Amino acid sequence: MSMPVLIACSHGTRSERGAAAVTALVDAVRDASGLEVVPTWVDVQEPALPEVAAWLGDRPAVVVPLLLSAGYHVHHDIAGVVARRPAHAAAAPLGPHAAVIDVLVSRLHDEGLAPDEVVVLGASASSDPRALADLRATAHDLSLRLDREVALGHVGHCGTPLAEVVTSVRRPGRRVLVASHLLAPGHFHDALGRTGADVVTAPLLDERTPDERLVRLVLERYDQARARELATAV
Known part of the structure; x- marks a missing residue:
């Protein structure tokens, strides 16, 4: 067969x-x-x-x-x-899957993530509650892997705007890194870069x-x- x-x-x-x-x-x-x-x-x-x-x-x-x-x-x-x-x-x-978390962590380490720095998961928006549950699960799993709280923010027309989340978690003297929860470069990844974070990681796929x-x-x-x-x- x-x-x-x-x-x-x-x-x-x-x-x-x-x-x-x-x-x-x-x-x-x-x-x-x-x-x-x-x-x-x-x-x-x-x-x-x-x-x-x-x-x-x-x-x-x-x-x-x-x-x-x-x-x-x-x-x-x-x-x-x-x-x-x-x-x-x-x-x-x-996703959600441990392999996605692995790659997200690798992308953060590419940017020199330090133990005291702030990480936010940046994702495209969705009005589907099942998608939102998956995104929250990924943020939770990334929090556990990094041993720090990882908030979730969105670019698009639904969910908590990523720019608001970045502002709310900023602390003096600490970088805010957005972990790009996007498969590839494009419109939404470009939008992550306009949310005020110090660093936006590469998407899961790039060159x-x-x-x-x-x-x-x-x-x-x-x-x-x-x-x-x-x-x-x-």
């Missing part, structure tokens, strides 16, 4: 740097696994997920959301497409070779969904 196609579904961006960074992750997943990996997007870029699903037809496939929380795109866009295709399954999004921990995470989500489908079929 051939392995299901891995449909790598990301948000989409108008940023050339962001698009290139996500493409590099998709290519790295393909190279590491030997699977057939097909990229798709829920917004901005094409081909859109419904087109890719229709093109694959009845071939078994697993949609892996290259998204960091389970919001509208996961529960509506992706779930809706998969529900109409019995041979297709949906994996969990990439560097994709972190192996993220590559393994994508494949872990694929394997989990595939195992769940096999168990259901028994």
Whole structure:
């Protein structure tokens, strides 16, 4: 039996740097696994997920959301497409997950994080309470890893504005570092830099070779969904 196609579904961006960074992750997943990996997007870029699903037809496939929380795109866009295709399954999004925390910590250490400095998790806004719960869980896990309180702030039209959070946590003589909880460069990452923080870390993907921990995470989500489908079929 051939392995299901891995449909790598990301948000989409108008940023050339962001698009290139996500493409590099998709290519790295393909190279590491030997699977057939097909990229798709829920917004901005094409081909859109419904087109890719229709093109694959009845071939078994697993949609892996290259998204960091389970919001509208996961529960509506992706779930809706998969529900109409019995041979297709949906994996969990990439976050929350320990691998995401690992990369966030690495990005903070890239910026020389000191023990007494203040860290805020900066994320794109969402009106979906399930996405907000995921973001709060990530902030909590990062707090535990760093052994300090990590507040959560948002850029966008929902949630507590990141600029307000940065102002509220500032202490004399201490840098405020925003840990970018964004997959790749683009509009929202640029917005993090306008919130008054002393430092904004690089997103999880940038011009560097994709972190192996993220590559393994994508494949872990694929394997989990595939195992769940096999168990259901028994």
